[in-house]
Amino acid sequence: MSLLVDGYNVIFAEAGKSPVNESGECERLRTGFLERLEQYRTLSGEEITVVFDGGAGGAHLARHQWFGGLEVIFSDPASDADAEIKRLVRESTHARDLRVVTDDRELAQYVRRFRARVSGTGELLAKMERAEERAEKSAEEADPACKFTGPEPYEVDDWVEVFGDFDEEDPDEE
Numbered sequence: 646m647s648l649l650v651d652g653y654n655v656i657f658a659e660a661g662k663s664p665v666n667e668s669g670e671c672e673r674l675r676t677g678f679l680e681r682l683e684q685y686r687t688l689s690g691e692e693i694t695v696v697f698d699g700g701a702g703g704a705h706l707a708r709h710q711w712f713g714g715l716e717v718i719f720s721d722p723a724s725d726a727d728a729e730i731k732r733l734v735r736e737s738t739h740a741r742d743l744r745v746v747t748d749d750r751e752l753a754q755y756v757r758r759f760r761a762r763v764s765g766t767g768e769l770l771a772k773m774e775r776a777e778e779r780a781e782k783s784a785e786e787a788d789p790a791c792k793f794t795g796p797e798p799y800e801v802d803d804w805v806e807v808f809g810d811f812d813e814e815d816p817d818e819e
Contacts, residue, residue: 646691646742646743646744646762647691647692647693647694647742647743647744648691648692648693648694648743648744648745648746648769649694649696649730649733649734649743649744649745649746649761650682650693650694650695650696650745650746650747650769651696651726651727651730651745651746651747651748651749651752651766652675652678652695652696652697652717652726653675653697653698653726654726654746654747654748654749654766655678655746655747655766655769655770656674656675656678658748658766658767658770659678659766659770660674675697679695679712679713679715679717681773681777682695682715682773683712683713683714683715684773684776684777684780685772685773685776685777686713686714686715687713687714688776688779688780689772689776693714693715693716694715694716694717694718694733695712695715695716695717695718696718696719696720696726696729696730696733697717697718697719697720697726698719698720698725698726699719699720699721699722699724699725700720700722707719708720708721718733727749727751727752730745730747730752730756731752731755731756734755734756734759734761735759737759737761740756740759740760740761741760741761741762743756743761743762744761744762744763744764745761745762745763745764746763746764746765746766746768746769747763747765747766748765748766748767
Protein backbone atom coordinates (compact mmCIF):
# COMPACT_ATOMS: atom_id res chain seq x y z
CA MET A 646 0.00 0.00 0.00
CA SER A 647 1.37 3.40 -1.01
CA LEU A 648 0.35 6.58 0.76
CA LEU A 649 -0.52 9.68 -1.23
CA VAL A 650 -0.64 12.54 1.27
CA ASP A 651 -2.43 15.87 0.83
CA GLY A 652 0.42 17.72 2.56
CA TYR A 653 -1.01 21.05 3.61
CA ASN A 654 -4.32 19.40 4.51
CA VAL A 655 -2.49 17.30 7.12
CA ILE A 656 -0.31 20.19 8.31
CA PHE A 657 -3.30 22.52 8.73
CA ALA A 658 -5.27 19.79 10.53
CA GLU A 659 -2.41 19.35 12.98
CA ALA A 660 -1.92 23.08 13.46
CA GLY A 661 -5.68 23.58 13.87
CA LYS A 662 -5.72 26.29 11.20
CA SER A 663 -3.80 27.67 8.27
CA PRO A 664 -0.33 28.85 9.24
CA VAL A 665 0.10 32.54 9.83
CA ASN A 666 1.55 34.51 6.96
CA GLU A 667 4.83 35.16 8.69
CA SER A 668 7.84 34.87 6.47
CA GLY A 669 9.07 31.29 6.46
CA GLU A 670 6.29 29.96 8.72
CA CYS A 671 4.77 27.74 6.05
CA GLU A 672 8.19 26.42 5.04
CA ARG A 673 9.06 25.69 8.69
CA LEU A 674 5.82 23.76 9.20
CA ARG A 675 6.31 21.88 5.94
CA THR A 676 9.90 20.90 6.78
CA GLY A 677 8.95 19.78 10.29
CA PHE A 678 6.09 17.69 8.92
CA LEU A 679 8.33 16.09 6.29
CA GLU A 680 10.95 15.24 8.93
CA ARG A 681 8.33 13.50 11.08
CA LEU A 682 6.79 11.77 8.09
CA GLU A 683 10.22 10.54 6.95
CA GLN A 684 10.79 9.04 10.41
CA TYR A 685 7.40 7.33 10.14
CA ARG A 686 8.25 6.06 6.65
CA THR A 687 11.52 4.62 7.91
CA LEU A 688 9.76 2.75 10.71
CA SER A 689 6.70 1.65 8.72
CA GLY A 690 8.40 0.84 5.43
CA GLU A 691 5.52 2.42 3.53
CA GLU A 692 6.05 4.12 0.20
CA ILE A 693 4.91 7.73 0.63
CA THR A 694 4.30 10.56 -1.80
CA VAL A 695 3.40 13.99 -0.41
CA VAL A 696 1.68 16.56 -2.61
CA PHE A 697 1.68 20.28 -1.81
CA ASP A 698 0.07 23.27 -3.50
CA GLY A 699 2.78 24.87 -5.64
CA GLY A 700 1.18 28.31 -5.90
CA ALA A 701 2.77 31.33 -7.50
CA GLY A 702 5.15 31.74 -4.56
CA GLY A 703 6.56 28.26 -5.15
CA ALA A 704 7.15 28.68 -8.88
CA HIS A 705 10.92 28.67 -8.27
CA LEU A 706 10.76 25.25 -6.56
CA ALA A 707 11.32 22.02 -8.44
CA ARG A 708 7.95 20.35 -8.92
CA HIS A 709 9.37 16.94 -8.05
CA GLN A 710 11.76 16.50 -5.12
CA TRP A 711 12.94 13.87 -2.64
CA PHE A 712 13.06 14.40 1.12
CA GLY A 713 14.93 11.39 2.41
CA GLY A 714 12.83 8.52 1.09
CA LEU A 715 9.71 10.65 0.64
CA GLU A 716 8.64 11.66 -2.83
CA VAL A 717 7.51 15.31 -2.69
CA ILE A 718 5.48 16.89 -5.46
CA PHE A 719 4.49 20.55 -5.74
CA SER A 720 1.52 21.21 -7.99
CA ASP A 721 1.86 23.43 -11.02
CA PRO A 722 1.49 27.07 -9.94
CA ALA A 723 -1.71 27.35 -11.98
CA SER A 724 -3.22 24.32 -10.22
CA ASP A 725 -3.42 22.89 -6.70
CA ALA A 726 -2.55 19.75 -4.74
CA ASP A 727 -6.06 18.30 -5.09
CA ALA A 728 -5.85 18.40 -8.89
CA GLU A 729 -2.39 16.80 -8.75
CA ILE A 730 -3.61 14.01 -6.45
CA LYS A 731 -6.61 13.41 -8.72
CA ARG A 732 -4.27 13.14 -11.70
CA LEU A 733 -1.94 10.73 -9.91
CA VAL A 734 -4.82 8.47 -8.88
CA ARG A 735 -6.51 8.67 -12.29
CA GLU A 736 -3.27 7.78 -14.11
CA SER A 737 -2.27 5.03 -11.68
CA THR A 738 -2.45 1.48 -12.97
CA HIS A 739 -2.83 0.29 -9.36
CA ALA A 740 -5.18 2.82 -7.76
CA ARG A 741 -6.48 0.05 -5.47
CA ASP A 742 -3.03 0.00 -3.86
CA LEU A 743 -3.17 3.72 -3.04
CA ARG A 744 -4.32 5.23 0.23
CA VAL A 745 -5.01 8.96 -0.06
CA VAL A 746 -4.65 10.86 3.20
CA THR A 747 -6.94 13.90 3.27
CA ASP A 748 -9.91 15.40 5.08
CA ASP A 749 -11.12 17.03 1.85
CA ARG A 750 -14.51 15.39 1.17
CA GLU A 751 -14.66 16.24 -2.53
CA LEU A 752 -11.16 14.84 -3.10
CA ALA A 753 -12.00 11.70 -1.09
CA GLN A 754 -15.15 11.09 -3.17
CA TYR A 755 -13.21 11.52 -6.40
CA VAL A 756 -10.38 9.09 -5.58
CA ARG A 757 -12.81 6.47 -4.27
CA ARG A 758 -14.29 6.28 -7.78
CA PHE A 759 -10.95 4.81 -8.85
CA ARG A 760 -11.00 2.35 -5.92
CA ALA A 761 -8.27 4.18 -4.02
CA ARG A 762 -8.69 4.05 -0.26
CA VAL A 763 -8.98 7.15 1.89
CA SER A 764 -7.73 7.85 5.40
CA GLY A 765 -8.30 10.98 7.42
CA THR A 766 -5.47 13.22 8.54
CA GLY A 767 -6.07 12.29 12.18
CA GLU A 768 -5.36 8.64 11.41
CA LEU A 769 -1.98 9.45 9.84
CA LEU A 770 -1.06 11.86 12.64
CA ALA A 771 -1.90 9.19 15.24
CA LYS A 772 0.23 6.62 13.40
CA MET A 773 3.10 9.10 13.21
CA GLU A 774 2.81 9.80 16.93
CA ARG A 775 2.82 6.09 17.80
CA ALA A 776 5.86 5.56 15.58
CA GLU A 777 7.67 8.43 17.33
CA GLU A 778 6.85 6.91 20.73
CA ARG A 779 8.14 3.50 19.58
CA ALA A 780 11.33 5.10 18.28
CA GLU A 781 11.91 6.93 21.58
CA LYS A 782 11.22 3.78 23.60
CA SER A 783 13.50 1.74 21.35
CA ALA A 784 16.28 4.30 21.75
CA GLU A 785 15.90 4.20 25.53
CA GLU A 786 16.00 0.40 25.57
CA ALA A 787 18.92 0.14 23.16
CA ASP A 788 21.59 0.81 25.78
CA PRO A 789 21.27 -0.48 29.32
CA ALA A 790 21.82 2.07 32.06
CA CYS A 791 24.81 0.11 33.37
CA LYS A 792 26.64 0.94 30.14
CA PHE A 793 26.95 4.50 31.37
CA THR A 794 27.46 3.89 35.09
CA GLY A 795 30.41 1.48 34.97
CA PRO A 796 30.81 -1.85 36.73
CA GLU A 797 29.28 -2.65 40.08
CA PRO A 798 31.74 -3.00 43.02
CA TYR A 799 31.30 -6.78 43.15
CA GLU A 800 32.24 -6.94 39.45
CA VAL A 801 35.43 -4.99 40.14
CA ASP A 802 36.27 -7.38 42.97
CA ASP A 803 35.76 -10.34 40.63
CA TRP A 804 38.06 -8.86 37.99
CA VAL A 805 40.75 -8.01 40.56
CA GLU A 806 40.57 -11.57 41.86
CA VAL A 807 41.03 -13.00 38.35
CA PHE A 808 43.61 -10.58 36.96
CA GLY A 809 45.22 -9.17 40.08
CA ASP A 810 45.42 -5.63 41.37
CA PHE A 811 46.63 -2.98 38.96
CA ASP A 812 48.90 -0.33 40.41
CA GLU A 813 47.95 2.91 38.67
CA GLU A 814 51.20 4.61 39.73
CA ASP A 815 53.37 2.13 37.79
CA PRO A 816 52.30 2.39 34.13
CA ASP A 817 54.92 -0.22 33.03
CA GLU A 818 53.29 -2.93 35.11
CA GLU A 819 50.93 -5.03 33.02
